[in-house]
Amino acid sequence: MKKTRVVNLIPTYNEKENILLMIEKVEEVAKKYRQYDFVILIVDDNSPDGTGKIVATLQKKYSNIVLLTHKKEGLGKAMIRGIKYTLKHLKADILIINEADFAYNPEKMPFMIKKITEDGYDVVVASRHVGNGGTKGWTVGRTLNHWFANYVCATWLAGTRQVYDHNGAFRAIRIHGVLDAINFDGFKTRGFGFFNYFLFKLTQVTNNFFEFPVTYQFRTRGESKVSFNPKYFKTYLKDVLEYLKICLAIRLERWGVQK
Numbered sequence: 001m002k003k004t005r006v007v008n009l010i011p012t013y014n015e016k017e018n019i020l021l022m023i024e025k026v027e028e029v030a031k032k033y034r035q036y037d038f039v040i041l042i043v044d045d046n047s048p049d050g051t052g053k054i055v056a057t058l059q060k061k062y063s064n065i066v067l068l069t070h071k072k073e074g075l076g077k078a079m080i081r082g083i084k085y086t087l088k089h090l091k092a093d094i095l096i097i098n099e100a101d102f103a104y105n106p107e108k109m110p111f112m113i114k115k116i117t118e119d120g121y122d123v124v125v126a127s128r129h130v131g132n133g134g135t136k137g138w139t140v141g142r143t144l145n146h147w148f149a150n151y152v153c154a155t156w157l158a159g160t161r162q163v164y165d166h167n168g169a170f171r172a173i174r175i176h177g178v179l180d181a182i183n184f185d186g187f188k189t190r191g192f193g194f195f196n197y198f199l200f201k202l203t204q205v206t207n208n209f210f211e212f213p214v215t216y217q218f219r220t221r222g223e224s225k226v227s228f229n230p231k232y233f234k235t236y237l238k239d240v241l242e243y244l245k246i247c248l249a250i251r252l253e254r255w256g257v258q259k
């Protein structure tokens with residue numbers, strides 16, 4: 001019997017404190033659930049801290065790790081590279097997107113997979129805004145920033161209402177007839193606005209969503225790129241402006257003004 005092939009897509013930039021631990025955790029889950037064929041796809045933007053070198057070393061230990069490296073162009077561009085590679089080369093049935101910093105617990109992956117393979121959903125979204133979901137370790141500023149992006153921009157301005165959490169990375173998506181039905185060449189998102197625009201595009205090919213509660217854990221290792229840290233602030237500001245433009249573009253596309 002053919003195993004369900006699950007690709008775990010994890011974008012990285014300066015995640016040397018987390019990537020080894022994350023890969024080991026995913027491998028632990030894969031060992032417990034051998035009915036699935038897990039592939040770990042790391043898309044690294046030439047991290048100067050050596051994240052890619054750590055992954056390359058782990059490839060000698062684990063045969064199911066794929067590493068894509070590229071110059072830094074932004075989170076959205078990295079995600080598109082990873083998705084296109086998955087569709088073209090990895091013969092996957094399900095794509096699961098996650099972050100390297102343990103914001104989301106990878107032990108939830110089997111639950112997400114079953115929601116697709118057994119319950120028939122097309123997209124499974126880990127949500128901070130349903131049930132007992134929430135956040136842990138966030139500052140007031142980060143909380144307000146997320147509220148504005150999620151509710152004011154994504155829900156009201158863009159008008160996407162199929163799920164409540166528009167910007168979380170932790171999602172499982174059916175490949176056949178869903179992910180492979182989206183044209184990623186038309187994506188113009190460079191930064192974190194990718195997740196919001198991607199969700200909108202998913203709503204154009206399916207209404208079959210399942211959203212379940214999770215607690216988003218703020219990182220305990222490494223630096224957040226969504227911050228006022230001088231090292232990342234210029235990129236963060238560009239991403240915020242792009243996010244606003246994306247929400248407006250989604251609304252205009254809903255009205256049929258543009259595509």
